[in-house]
Amino acid sequence: xxxxxxxxRNIRQRLxxxxxxxxxxxxxxxxxxxxxxxxxxxxxxxxxxxxxGYNMIVGAKGSPLQLVLNSVYFISRPIENVSWAxxxxxxxxxxxxDGVDGKFAASTATAVPICMGDxxxxxxxxxxxxxxxxxxxxGDGQPFVFAxxxxxxxxxxxxxxxxxxxxxxxxxxxxxxxxxxxGADDGAVHDPFKVVGILARTDTPIDRGVFVxxxxxxxxxxxxxxxxxxxxxxxxxxxxxxxxxxxxxTQREVTAILLETASLPGLPAELMAMGLRTAIxxxxxxxxxxxVAEIRQLLDLFVxxxxxxxxxxxxxxxxxxxxxxxxxxxxxxxxxxxxxxxMRALGARRSQVLTTVLIEAxxxxxxxxxxxxxxxxxxxxxxxxxxxxxxxxxxxxxxASPVAEALLVPFLILLAIAAAxxxxxxxxxxxxxxxxxxxx
Amino acid sequence: xxxxxxxxxxxxxSFITPGGETVAVLDIDSFSVEQGEQCALEGQSGSGxxxxxxxxxxxMRPDAGSVFIDGRDxxxxxxxxxxxxxxxxxxxxxxxxxxxxxxxxxxxVLVAMSFGSSQPDRGRAASLLAAVGLGHRLDHKPxxxxxxxxxxxxxxRSLANRPRVVLADEPTASIDxxxxxxxxxxxxxxxxxxxxxxxxxxxxxxxxxxFPRRIRLEDFNRAAxxxxxxxxxx
Numbered sequence: 001x002x003x004x005x006x007x008x009r010n011i012r013q014r015l016x017x018x019x020x021x022x023x024x025x026x027x028x029x030x031x032x033x034x035x036x037x038x039x040x041x042x043x044x045x046x047x048x049x050x051x052x053g054y055n056m057i058v059g060a061k062g063s064p065l066q067l068v069l070n071s072v073y074f075i076s077r078p079i080e081n082v083s084w085a086x087x088x089x090x091x092x093x094x095x096x097x098d099g100v101d102g103k104f105a106a107s108t109a110t111a112v113p114i115c116m117g118d119x120x121x122x123x124x125x126x127x128x129x130x131x132x133x134x135x136x137x138x139g140d141g142q143p144f145v146f147a148x149x150x151x152x153x154x155x156x157x158x159x160x161x162x163x164x165x166x167x168x169x170x171x172x173x174x175x176x177x178x179x180x181x182x183g184a185d186d187g188a189v190h191d192p193f194k195v196v197g198i199l200a201r202t203d204t205p206i207d208r209g210v211f212v213x214x215x216x217x218x219x220x221x222x223x224x225x226x227x228x229x230x231x232x233x234x235x236x237x238x239x240x241x242x243x244x245x246x247x248x249x250t251q252r253e254v255t256a257i258l259l260e261t262a263s264l265p266g267l268p269a270e271l272m273a274m275g276l277r278t279a280i281x282x283x284x285x286x287x288x289x290x291x292v293a294e295i296r297q298l299l300d301l302f303v304x305x306x307x308x309x310x311x312x313x314x315x316x317x318x319x320x321x322x323x324x325x326x327x328x329x330x331x332x333x334x335x336x337x338x339x340x341x342x343m344r345a346l347g348a349r350r351s352q353v354l355t356t357v358l359i360e361a362x363x364x365x366x367x368x369x370x371x372x373x374x375x376x377x378x379x380x381x382x383x384x385x386x387x388x389x390x391x392x393x394x395x396x397x398x399x400a401s402p403v404a405e406a407l408l409v410p411f412l413i414l415l416a417i418a419a420a421x422x423x424x425x426x427x428x429x430x431x432x433x434x435x436x437x438x439x440x
Numbered sequence: 441x442x443x444x445x446x447x448x449x450x451x452x453x454s455f456i457t458p459g460g461e462t463v464a465v466l467d468i469d470s471f472s473v474e475q476g477e478q479c480a481l482e483g484q485s486g487s488g489x490x491x492x493x494x495x496x497x498x499x500m501r502p503d504a505g506s507v508f509i510d511g512r513d514x515x516x517x518x519x520x521x522x523x524x525x526x527x528x529x530x531x532x533x534x535x536x537x538x539x540x541x542x543x544x545x546x547x548x549v550l551v552a553m554s555f556g557s558s559q560p561d562r563g564r565a566a567s568l569l570a571a572v573g574l575g576h577r578l579d580h581k582p583x584x585x586x587x588x589x590x591x592x593x594x595x596x597r598s599l600a601n602r603p604r605v606v607l608a609d610e611p612t613a614s615i616d617x618x619x620x621x622x623x624x625x626x627x628x629x630x631x632x633x634x635x636x637x638x639x640x641x642x643x644x645x646x647x648x649x650x651f652p653r654r655i656r657l658e659d660f661n662r663a664a665x666x667x668x669x670x671x672x673x674x
Contacts, residue, residue, distance in 0.1 A: 001550040001560050013542025342538045345499065346597075347527020347555035349520045432499050433490075 003352060007359035010339070014332055021321075021328040022368035028318035029372025029408065034379045035314050036401040039307040041380075041387060043299060052204065052258075053137035054110065055273060057289050058082070058090070058280060059256040064289035065298060071114060071256040072291050073205045074124040078116050081225075081253035086285040087113050090257060097249070107276040110135045110260040115214050115223075117255070118180040118190065123166050125180040125210045127217030130154050133161065136258065138202040149174035149197035157216040157244045160193040163209045164201040174198060180210070182222055190220040214254075215240075218247035225251045259288075322415045325364055329357070329423040340427045341435030354428040361420030362413065369412040373405070443511045444472035445529075445605045445637045446496055451505035451515075453491055454663075465491045466502065467663040471655075473605065478628055478638040480648035483657035487664040489641045492657065493609050496639075497530050498522030510604045527555040531598030531636065533608035533627070537590045539582040545569055545593045546578040549600050556601035568596040571633070572626055588619040595627055605637040612647055624650050 001009075011018045052072065059067040060080035069076040088095075089102035090111035096102060112135060115127035126132075133144045133151040144151075147167075152159025162172055172178060177192040193212045201207055217223060224247055231250065239245045261276055263269035273290070280288040329336075340353045377400075380387075453466035465488040473479060483489040494500040495507055498514045501522075507515045510529050514522050526532075539548050546565055553560035569578055572592040574585075582590050591611060598606045608627060612620035624640070624647055631638040640651065648654045658664045 001547060001554045003554070006551060006554065009540075009543055009547065338538075339540055339542075342540055343551065343555070344523070345497070345526075345532055345534075345538070346552045347523050347530075347601075349523045349555075351520070352555065433494050 003356050004359055006343075007356050007363060010336075010356070010360050011363060014328075014335075017328050017332065018364060021325050022364050022371065024324045025318065025321040025365060025368030026372035026375055028314065028321040029369050029412070030375035030379060031314040031317055032311065032408070033373050033376025033401075033405060035307070035310050036404045037376065037380045038383075038387070039310070040401040040404075042303060042307070052206070053135070053141075054112070054258040054260045055269075055290065055292070056259040056261055056277065057256050057291055058259055058286050059289070061284075061287045064287060065294050067256060067287065067289045068291045068294040069298075070116065071258065072295075074116075074126070074209055078255045081115075081255055082257070082286045084249050084252035084254065087111070087254045087257055089285075090259065104276060104279065107262050107272055107279075108259055109262040110258075112136060112258040113214065113254040113256075114258065115217050115253070115255050117223075118182055118217070118220070119185050119187070120166075120178055120180045120210045121170055122185060123163075123170075123208055123210050125212060125217075127212050127214035129214055132211065132258075133197075133199075135260075138204060138206060144202070144206075145200040146197045147200040149195065152196050152213045154213070154215070155240055155242055156196065157213050157219070157240065157242055158191065158193045159196040159216070160210060160212040161197040161199060162195055162211075163207040164199055165207040166210055167195075167198040172198075178210070180212070180220075182220070188221060191216070215244070215246055218252060219244065223247075225253050227251070318415070321368070322365075322419045325361055325416065325419040326422065328364075329361060329420060330426075336423070336427060337430050338435055340430040341432045344430060344432040350428045353430070354424045357424040357427045358417060358420050361416040361424075365412045365416030365419070366409075369408060373408065444474050444508070445477075445510055446471075446473040446639065447506075447508040448472070448496070449506045449508075451495065451502045451507060453488075453495055453500065453502045464663040466495065466661055468492075468505070468661050471660050473637050473639050475604070476632075476635060476637055477653065478631065478651055479640070479653035479655060480651035481639060481641045481655050481657055482643065482645070482648045483641065483661075483664065484643060487657045488661055489643075489657060490609060492661070493532075493607050493641060497532060497607055498526045523555075524557070527552075528557050528601055529604045531600070531603035531606040533591075533594050533598045533606065533611045535610035535613045537582070537594045537614070539590055539593055539597075541582050544579045544581055545574055545585065545596075548582070548593055549597045552597045552600035558601065565596075565600065568599055568630075569593065571630060572596045588615055588623065591615060591623050592626065595623070595630060599630055599634050599636065602634060603636050605639060606631050608638065608640040610642055610644075611640060612642070612644065620644075620647065621650075 057067055057071045059071065060082050062079035066076050066079055070078050090104045090108045091102045092105045093099050093101045110131065112128060112131045116124060118125035130151055130153055138144050147164065152161060160178065167173070172195055174195050174197065176195045178195065179192040180190045181187040182190060193216060199206065261269060261273040263272060277288040277290065280286060343353055448468050448471040451466055451468045452464065454462050454464040456462050481489065491500065495502050502515050505515060506513045509525055512525065514525050517525065540551060543551060546569060549565035549568060550560050550562065553565065566575070566578055569575060572595050574589060574592055574596070577585060577589060582593070585593065611627060612623050615623055627638060627640070640647065642648055
């Protein structure tokens, strides 16, 4: 029988205590693993949304972080709108009614407008144009893929595209109609749009979005910018072949413009972006924010410290569990002393009994740790659908935080050794003669 | 002539009482047990029987003198070396059996093998238990065995590592009279079969009478004589 076998027997001898001890450790480790993995998922959620084929967001002046959170992640409220004329400053001559390049057109490769403010059953409605899905990417540099249907055309005023989570959560399919509400879920109901496409899952906030043609969006009640005093209404534009009359440009606004800055030969793209950003921010019409920088700042300032705090709390839980091992082993030390004395009398060396106690603690710690690791992943798997729905990133049993989880093993070993040290030393110092003393 | 398996020369051992008084427990000029010999060591309570066994088994170190086990003076060994001698050359049987309660009969024998120099041998452990009549109780834990059966497991365990000598401390004291004879016979037979010497410490004259050699501790332990004298009423 090996020392491992003896340690295992000792655990089985105190089965209930051993199970309870390992269980308390398992719960602690499960919390740590769940925290680590969900922390990783949160980071991934933010990082995945910072590379959707644009590197700058232009919107109303205010908090750049709010602009990014609202435009990229569909959380927080829009700051304000910027004028249609300002949006047109990013367009080339061919896309402008006056046939002249916009002020920022030379620095702009792509400019996609988005309009926000409506909801559909808890999901943000984003008014945009066909370029959103034709020109932007889904975060990994790859073009958007439609699981069903296709993108709406610019002339398809009441066409809509649904993110994967929206379609699956609401059970909508291509051809179904949906009517957004104004301002909030309980706001005034707008005209219905028709689902023309459903996106394949992107594991980004896009999965949570409802995208409609901004031409249809503009035609909803309350979406036309009121004319200011002295401003005259622009003559109505010619009707589109679809029969709808577009909203006049003077009554249009956009919530944000998603920009891919241009790169010129001999001029680094970053420099171009910085120059454009400075030019915009110095003006009065709006502000430019760099989503990657804003998100990095958010992660560094809030998310990581919060994650660290949570990890600290769960680490304390594990520490309490380790103290549980210590209490359990110290509690059984009287019983153990007799067993140790017997083994010593049979010829076991002090180092062997010490090793046996350490192995026992290691088995409890590693056993409890592995059970906790498994439990943690099952926990993440269980809340995975909720995370996917709300964060727009996939979370499953297999989601992992490999480096941190790998560190758990040496941590548990150290913890077990620390917890077992006192009982092990007690076993090491057991007085054989005293415990086995008979008469005479 | 082969060397004795146990030989004590000028062994002294004393303890300090909580009151600070030094009490001599062993004061032995010479004592030995020959190879394969079976002898009973009689002694009254307080005569130093347990201390003698602790010194012979290497659990305690004498204050002075030599303790030869199979020709090696273990009084000069460090503790780990004495432990190894105890594991390899000595078998111990206790009055309270001292079986590990969480282990089966077979595992109790295997545990003893774990501390010796040779690899644990499941087959030998099983055959030792079969030899003491417990071949059908290998997987029973001590609590599931009768008192007599527990002592049989202890006998089998003492022989696990093919010891040169088995030391038995009052092996029948916890057993009813009807089974005492059986245990002594079992001890003597198994030790003979294994070629091990047997030293049984007892205060029971009927047990001692079954051995070819009987020694009274008081006869060769001067410290015991003085204790006994002090203990007796004037």
